[in-house]
Amino acid sequence: MNLVPLYVAIPLLAAFLIPLLGMWWKKSGEVLATLSTVLLSVMAIASIGAPAVVHHMGGWPFPEGIAIVSDGLAVLLLIAVNVVGFLCVIFSLKYMQEYTGLPKYYGLFMLMIAGMNGVVVSGDLFNLFVFLEIASIASYALVAFGVEADELEAGFKYLVLGSVASIMILFAVGTVYAVTGTLNMADAAREIASRFGGPEMNPALLLAAAFFLMGFSLKAALVPFHAWLPDAHPSAPAPISAMLSGVVIKSLGIYAICRIFFHVFGFAAGNPSSVIIANAMIAFAILSIVIGGLLAIGQWDLKRLLAYSSIGQIGYVMLGIGIGARVLATGGARSLAALAILGGLFHLINHAAFKSLLFLSSGAIQQATGTRDMKRMGGLKERMPITAATTNLAALSIAGVPPFSGFWSKLVIIVAAVKAGHVVISSIAIAMAFVTLVYYVKLQREVLFGAVRGAVEKAREVPAVMYVPLIILAVVCVGFGLLYPVVGARILEPATDALLNGAEYIKLVLG
Amino acid sequence: MKGMTLIVRTITDFVVAFIVVFGAYIVLYGHLTPGGGFAGGVIIACAFILLMLAQGKEVAFSRFGEKTAHVLDSTGALVFLAIGGVGLTAGFFFKNVFGRGEPFRLLSSGMILPANIAIAFKVVGSLYLVFTALAIFRRRSFRSMIEDELT
Numbered sequence: 001m002n003l004v005p006l007y008v009a010i011p012l013l014a015a016f017l018i019p020l021l022g023m024w025w026k027k028s029g030e031v032l033a034t035l036s037t038v039l040l041s042v043m044a045i046a047s048i049g050a051p052a053v054v055h056h057m058g059g060w061p062f063p064e065g066i067a068i069v070s071d072g073l074a075v076l077l078l079i080a081v082n083v084v085g086f087l088c089v090i091f092s093l094k095y096m097q098e099y100t101g102l103p104k105y106y107g108l109f110m111l112m113i114a115g116m117n118g119v120v121v122s123g124d125l126f127n128l129f130v131f132l133e134i135a136s137i138a139s140y141a142l143v144a145f146g147v148e149a150d151e152l153e154a155g156f157k158y159l160v161l162g163s164v165a166s167i168m169i170l171f172a173v174g175t176v177y178a179v180t181g182t183l184n185m186a187d188a189a190r191e192i193a194s195r196f197g198g199p200e201m202n203p204a205l206l207l208a209a210a211f212f213l214m215g216f217s218l219k220a221a222l223v224p225f226h227a228w229l230p231d232a233h234p235s236a237p238a239p240i241s242a243m244l245s246g247v248v249i250k251s252l253g254i255y256a257i258c259r260i261f262f263h264v265f266g267f268a269a270g271n272p273s274s275v276i277i278a279n280a281m282i283a284f285a286i287l288s289i290v291i292g293g294l295l296a297i298g299q300w301d302l303k304r305l306l307a308y309s310s311i312g313q314i315g316y317v318m319l320g321i322g323i324g325a326r327v328l329a330t331g332g333a334r335s336l337a338a339l340a341i342l343g344g345l346f347h348l349i350n351h352a353a354f355k356s357l358l359f360l361s362s363g364a365i366q367q368a369t370g371t372r373d374m375k376r377m378g379g380l381k382e383r384m385p386i387t388a389a390t391t392n393l394a395a396l397s398i399a400g401v402p403p404f405s406g407f408w409s410k411l412v413i414i415v416a417a418v419k420a421g422h423v424v425i426s427s428i429a430i431a432m433a434f435v436t437l438v439y440y441v442k443l444q445r446e447v448l449f450g451a452v453r454g455a456v457e458k459a460r461e462v463p464a465v466m467y468v469p470l471i472i473l474a475v476v477c478v479g480f481g482l483l484y485p486v487v488g489a490r491i492l493e494p495a496t497d498a499l500l501n502g503a504e505y506i507k508l509v510l511g
Numbered sequence: 512m513k514g515m516t517l518i519v520r521t522i523t524d525f526v527v528a529f530i531v532v533f534g535a536y537i538v539l540y541g542h543l544t545p546g547g548g549f550a551g552g553v554i555i556a557c558a559f560i561l562l563m564l565a566q567g568k569e570v571a572f573s574r575f576g577e578k579t580a581h582v583l584d585s586t587g588a589l590v591f592l593a594i595g596g597v598g599l600t601a602g603f604f605f606k607n608v609f610g611r612g613e614p615f616r617l618l619s620s621g622m623i624l625p626a627n628i629a630i631a632f633k634v635v636g637s638l639y640l641v642f643t644a645l646a647i648f649r650r651r652s653f654r655s656m657i658e659d660e661l662t
Contacts, residue, residue, distance in 0.1 A: 003599075005595075005599065009595065009596065009599075012588070012592055013592055016585045016592070017589065020581070020585035023582075055604065056603060057603065057604055057605050058603055058604070058605040058607065059598075059603035059606040
């Protein structure tokens with residue numbers, strides 16, 4: 001017996017119990033959300049190094065049943081989602097007190113975690129879509145939770161664009177079902193490999209691939225599908241911004257792209273369609289890196305700067321994965337593909353840590369100073385030393401200053417790009433890494449250092465329940481950089497292996 | 512909302528009970544005939560929505576309050592999860608642990624019947640709540656919105 005379904009069942013239980021008990025017990029959300037996220041984090045961390053397992057719902061084996069799969073790649077995402085989720089709940093305990101309707105907030109929060117965990121462990125295309133919708137709809141409501149005019153506008157924009165993405169994904173799922181006659185990912189992969197494995201890809205499958213790529217890129221906010229993110233992420237309450245930038249765009253976007261393109265469609269050497277898909281991934285990645293980075297420089301709203309930075313950084317994650325895909329599709333060395341994908345996944349988990357830290361600290365700064373306008377800040381380290389120190393650490397980490405984690409993951413991605421012969425792409429990536437440094441130096445200069453001015457004068461350090469999550473995430477940022485041998489061997493290499501061994505995934509699920 | 516004419520109000524008073532019974536039938540026989548928790552739940556919720564349209568919000572809330580709907584909504588989902596959790600004790604989530612019974616009888620096919628009832632609770636509660644949420648917001652004319660913008 002394995003307990004993989006509990007990753008979905010526990011947050012769902014909390015999500016429905018919180019509003020029910022919340023009618024009589026006002027603290028239900030705080031207590032139950034903390035308990036369940038602690039439990040989920042412990043489960044996720046305990047599954048590091050465990051062998052890949054598949055759970056057949058209702059005891060029905062393939063082909064009747066629905067498979068729930070936890071392999072190396074899923075474990076990586078489960079750790080990111082649940083640990084960041086736990087820290088955001090802790091931060092919310094104090095931060096969200098100024099809002100009303102808290103049982104609804106925690107209920108939606110747990111629903112979002114249930115949806116993300118469901119996407120990550122689902123072994124079935126249609127279930128993946130259903131969980132994606134659960135997580136998306138919960139996040140639309142959470143973005144608009146403040147119900148001010150701009151928050152509602154951002155939530156509505158996110159809803160419309162997110163629904164467009166969902167329709168594209170549903171259409172693609174339907175097309176794959178029509179062509180292969182199955183929704184089970186492993187079975188669909190086997191069908192595609194055996195019936196359409198030749199150099200000519202079935203045009204219907206190519207169309208499905210295009211719709212999947214567009215839909216999931218919209219969920220991941222890759223340029224040119226990024227328009228919703230700079231509005232949605234700053235408008236949400238800070239813990240939700242941290243969840244959205246930290247894990248939602250990764251589990252709903254990047255993870256789903258990895259799972260579907262590497263495992264279901266597969267990157268067969270010599271298949272021209274595979275090369276087209278890999279090229280599209282690299283193109284979206286480069287566009288995201290360049291446009292996200294350049295737009296971030298000009299921002300004076302702290303959270304908006306962080307949101308544009310998310311677009312740029314998610315581009316780096318996609319670049320690593322896209323280069324890995326292209327190496328596989330052109331028949332290059334498997335070890336080189338593994339290096340590129342490892343870099344991408346490493347940047348994914350690093351970005352989950354430092355971007356959620358930055359968004360949480362932006363919330364702490366907003367609550368202490370009452371503004372997000374960087375022109376009205378300065379000298380924060382005098383008034384809020386702990387928040388300023390952790391923010392500084394995250395900024396150095398994301399800007400790629402050694403020895404912090406962001407430097408190593410960008411280095412791996414760029415080395416892989418050079419080794420794969422993409423000289424122009426790697427020089428763009430290096431140049432834009434410098435641009436990242438530029439706008440984080442701007443953040444340091446305007447907000448953290450210098451003379452105390454503007455709204456900062458009256459600011460006080462936030463209470464411990466808010467800065468402890470910041471400290472934990474800062475330790476993670478340093479730890480991932482310095483303890484790479486441990487993190488790499490225990491978490492990242494199993495994930496890379498799982499992604500590259502499509503055949504093993506099919507064998508695991510179909511038995 | 513004040514409700515509609517006397518004829519409509521009298522007729523809805525009669526038919527609401529029948530619609531609820533028909534919905535309950537669809538739920539309870541979902542494992543034997545076409546239908547099930549969702550279809551039956553929609554029919555039951557429609558009975559109360561009809562009541563709200565014909566007789567107004569106050570009458571509908573006196574028969575089926577908002578708080579009751581919230582409780583039904585959450586308990587339905589929790590019961591459904593509990594049925595799945597019971598299966599986990601037998602090794603797999605949603606594994607059938609109830610007796611299968613004699614085919615084509617009401618009490619047969621294991622956990623499908625309780626699962627259908629749980630789904631019906633959830634659907635009745637949430638569909639009714641969606642409708643009440645929409646009914647609470649009064650329609651504002653386009654002209655008044657423009658005037659608000661200008662002032």
